[in-house]
Amino acid sequence: MNLNYALPQREDLLVRGLLCGEEILYCLPYDLNERGSYVDGYFIITKTRIILLCNGEIASEYKIKAGEDYLAEDLVSSGRIEGVFGGEVCVLAYYTMEHVPRYAYAQRILNELAVGEMPKIESIDDEKKCPKCGRAYLKRTKICPHCLSKISAFGKIAMVVKPSWYLYVIILVLFWCNSGVMLYQPLVNRYIVDRAILPMSSGTMPLSLPILVFYIALIAACNLAVSLIGVGRQYVTTEASSRLARDLKNMVYSKVQELSISYLDEQKTGNLMNRISRDTQRVQNFIQNIASQAVNEIFLLLGVLIALFLYNWKMAALAVLPIPLVVVFCGGVHDRMHKMYRNQWVKMDKLNSFLNDILNGIRVVKAFGQEERAIGQFQDDAESVRRLTTKTEHFYATLIPAIRFLMTLGSLMITFYGASLVLKERLSVGELLQFSTYASYLYGRLEWFSMLPRWMSEAANAIERIFEVLDHEPEITDEKNAVDADIKGNISMVNVTFGYKTYQPVVKNLSVDINHGEMIGLVGHSGAGKSTVINLLMRLYDADEGDIFIDGINIRNLSQASFKSQIGVVLQETFLFSGTILENIRYAKPEATIDEVIRAAKIANAHDFIVSFPNGYDTRVGERGQRLSGGERQRIAIARAVLTDPKILILDEATASVDTETEQLIQEALKRLIKGRTTIAIAHRLSTLKNADRIMVMDHGKLAEFGTHEALMQNEGIYYTLVMAQKKMSAIKAL
Amino acid sequence: MSPQRGFGPPPGGMPPGMEKPRRKMGIGKFTDIVYLLPENITFYKTKGGLIGAKTKDYDGRANLFRIFPLNLENKYISVRDKDLTELGIIEDMEIFPQEQIELMNDELNKRYFIPKITKVIEAKEEFGNYFWNVETTAGERKFSMRDLANNVIHKKNGAIVLVDVDGSRYEMEDVYKTAGKALKFLDIWL
Incomplete structure (x- = not known):
């Protein structure tokens, strides 16, 4: 992200004159004034001064050291940077949301300069907008939709079909x-009509019976050939x-697995499921039934046009007369069809996502007696899908x-002109029949092509949606030289800073060393x-600043597959498949x-209850493990973690949602589990951390305290306050 | 999302303006709602150009938040001190003197900066991005939107609020009158 914009020439001269050789360290745009109007401004930071330029004029100047406690405050739809000057908070500049991340950096820069440090701050954030045209990049890409060399959706599909080219x-x-064969058939029909049915009218010799039989057999052979080719074609196109x-399903599914948590968090499950199942199915249908047919139709159309023009160019000209009209008409409605189908898809997606949400949360719906409301919402969404579908189909039915x-x-014109030629005996009935058959082929193809926009719209939408997933670049990838390593479990975090939005750090400058075991x-x-x-x-995200080392190897240089196979996780909400x-x-x-599984279950205190089930280890747990109690699910999760023999174990509130008796069982299991492994355990109930070697106390993203339970209690800091508060609560509960 | 996808709070976090450590939200002493009336609070402009509030127990910088920013803009205003601890709630701004209302509106309009779109100069869809060039009450503006499903917010009075890729907001009071070319892609969300 640019933190040092180049000033326009005039402004540059103006500022340089004022600075007398002092260097501009940072230069950020600001675009709002205090009255809430857009302006064209620059916020210039030198080693000692802040200079504000507004609409080409110097608006104000501040001495950095005269102020303190600089703060970039996010408002709801804008931001402002302020500082405390002489005990009074003063607003320096207002800006729109576009510049909020930049001013988060400016806050840090100013606070460092105010205490006499020389900032070395550089932004690692990417720009969200194309520097050429100012439009936003496509989501999570650096592709500008405006400046993009447009590769069509169908071009992308061509890349996927390449392996099966033969x-x-x-x-x-x-x-x-x-x-x-189809083009040959009308020719045979013409011979039969002219030579067998109406020989006199065409002035030709009548056919002998064997020749007639031959022609009939020829028609039968043509029909048979068309059928056989059709069967063969269907087999191959289906394959x-x-x-x-x-391939598309596999690609989308694999991509979803590869994509980072941050992307998946933004997606609705139903939406992703649609892309993997329904959209790929739609593309298959398109290729199988439409694209292959389109090739056939194009060949036939060209063949028919050639035949028509070779035979009688005047009649051919009449036959093709409606084509420009049809093309213009179809072109005109194409965009509208595309939009209507896209809208229909959007609504369908919404409906599916809602269904997915409700079915996943059906227990909550029932527990709060909200069935009626859920039905009502579904009916509303279903109704809006119906409305859109009807609108689209009505439009199509008119088209x-x-x-x-x-x-x-065109057909009427050919009949009129052809019949007049027959009456003048310049054309035989058989020839007119042959010509009309070719013309009907032509119109059949045209009608087919007139429906193509609908089919193409459906398929293009599906392809676009599939590639929306496929074109995403995962944020966390293996480095080229990433290694597989057997880790011991020494963890070292060095100056780690991270925010889900980089300009709002959630973890700040965290440095900590944890020994294995x-x-x-x-x-x-x-x-x-x-x-x-x-x-x-767990490397679900990468740190914005600083590094994490595992046994001295930077976590970014460890292959994800190898690293994650050596981590065990037990969460508060256990997910079973x-x-x-x-x-x-x-x-x-x-x-x-089986031995390993039983041993793991025993360590997890799960073996006994599993054996007591009628189906033992073969008991089906139901979707998300619903048929088991919370404590049972938890212990199975512990067994699952034990089995991989993890070197690093992560326990996130592992006993928070179970009763005291079960907690004891789980605690016992955990005690066995953590032996010899580096364990990081989050717990609100501090009593569950009595076995911890050391305690890390986090406060507002910073490491506030770190040490043994005894040391921290003596220190009487945050940890002491937390422990005392919980003791008081326990005493109250005991009453 | 399944609980195994990640831990802890979603990336969004607290609403903007309420997550800064220096202005940490305090825990209110009472759970009762304290309604503020003109006789127990007075607003003034600070030397630094911000809004200040004076009550029986407090005199200093004030922070104003709309509790229902979309539908009750001038009612239920949460007044907070410099540390964002709530001093009380103004149920209806209208009961305050005009000069006090202006002070409050001045601050609220900065916090909730949502210019009104008066004319759509250009609006087009490009590969799922929506590019706008508009005239607003704050001046001309170009912006891009994505994912209209989540970024077109409906107000109860029929107006809509558009949220661009950066999070800036723009209001369109009479959509059918103002949207022009944008109706092509906007109508499904209306």
Whole structure:
């Protein structure tokens, strides 16, 4: 992100004159004044001064050291930077949300300069907008939609079908054959009419019976050939399109697995599911039924046009007369069709996401007696899908007859002109029949092509949505030289700063060393940054500043697969997959033996209750493990963590949602589990951290205290206050 | 989202303006709602150009928040001290003298800076991004939007609020009259 904009020439001269050689360290734009109007301003920072330029004039100047406590305050839809001058808070500048991240840096810069330090602050954030045209980049990309060299959606699909190219060549050959046979048939019909049915009118010799039989057999052979080619074509296109659908499904699914948590957090599950299943199905249908047919139709259309013009160019000209009208008409409605289908899809997506939400949370809906409301909401959404679908279909239903009508005009003209030639005996009836058949082929193709915008719109939307996922770059990727390493579990965090929005750090300048085998308790008020520390340690996110080392190796240089296979996690809300208990325990290590599974279950205090189930380890846990109690699910999760023999263990409120008796069982299990492993445990109930070697106390993203329980109690800081508060609460509860 | 995807609070965090450590939100001493009346609070302009408030127990910088910023703009104003501890709530600004209302509005309009779109000069969709060039009550502005489903907010009075990719907001009072070309892609969200 640019923190040092170049000033326009005039302003540059003006400022240089004022600065007398002093260097501009940072120069940020600001675009609002205190009256709430947009302005063209610059916020210039030198070593000693702040200079504000507004609409080409110097607006104000401040001495940095005269102020203190500089703050970039986010308002709801704008921001302001202020400082305390002579004990009074003064606003220096207002800006829109576009510049909020820049002024978060400016705050740090000014506070460092105010205390006489020389800031070395550089932004690691990317610009969100194209420097050429100012438009926003496409989400999570550096692609400007305006400046993009436009690769069509169908071009992208061509890349995916490449491995099965030979199947498409076979399809093409079959289509050529099909078109050839179809074009030949009217010629045979003409011979039969002119020579057998109406020989006198055409002035030709009547056919002998064997020749007639030959022609009839020829028609039968043509029909048979068309049918056989059709069967062959269907086989090959089905094979090709199902391969394509499989590849697309695999690509989207793999991409979803690769994408970072931050992207997945923004997506609705139903929406992603649609892309993997429904959109890929739609593309398959398009390739199987439409795209292949389109090739056939194009060949036939060209063949028919050539045949018509070779035969009688005047009649051919009449036949093609409606084509420009149809093309203009279809072109005109294409955009509207595209929009209507996209809107329909958006509403369908909303409906599916809602359904997904409600079905996942059905227990909450029922517990609060909100069934009626859920039904009402669903009905509203379903109604709006119905409205849009009806609107689209009505439009479509009007479009097709209109096109048909346009094409009948051409047909009428051919009939009139052809019949007049027959009457003048300049054309035989057979020839007119042959010509009319070709013309009907032509109109059939045109009608088919008139429907193409609808099919293409549907498929293009599906393809766009699939590639929206495929084109995303995961934020956390393996470095080129990433290594697989067997880790011991020494953790070192050096000056780590991180924010979900980089300009709002949640963890600030955190430095801590943890030895392997140590158990560390992580405590602090909610929002203090505990979970974020764990997210960073698990490399669900990368730190914005600073580094995390595992056994001296930078976490970024460890391959994710290898690193994550050596981490075990037990969360407050345990997620079990639909399947048996055995499958769930084996989840992270599918090759584990039965012995290993039982031993893990025993360590987790789970073996006894599992055995008591009628189906033992083969008990199905239900979706998300709903058939088990919270404590049971938790212990299975512990067994799952034990099985991988993790070197680093993360416990996030592992016993927060269970009763005291179960908690004891789980605590016992955890005690066995953490032995010899580096353990980081978040707990609100501080008594659960009695086994911790050291306690990390987080406060507003910073490491406030770090030491043993005894040392921290003696210190009488935040930890002491938390412990005393909980003791008081326990005493009250005991009453 | 499943709980295994991540831990802790979502990236969004607290509403803007309420997450700064220096202005940490304090825990109110009482759970009762304290309604502020003209006789127990007076607003004034500070030397630094901000709004100050004087009550029986407090005299200093004030921070004003709309509790229902979309639909009850002039009612239920949360008044907070410099540390963002709530001093009380103004149920209806209208009961205050005009000069006090102006002071409050001046501060609120800065916090909730939402210019009104008066004319759409250009609006087009490009690969899922929506580019706008508009005239607003604050001047001409170009901005980009994404994901209209989540960034077109409806107000109860029929107006809509557009949120651009940076989080800046723009209000359109009479959509059908003002939106022009933008109706092409906007109508589905109306």
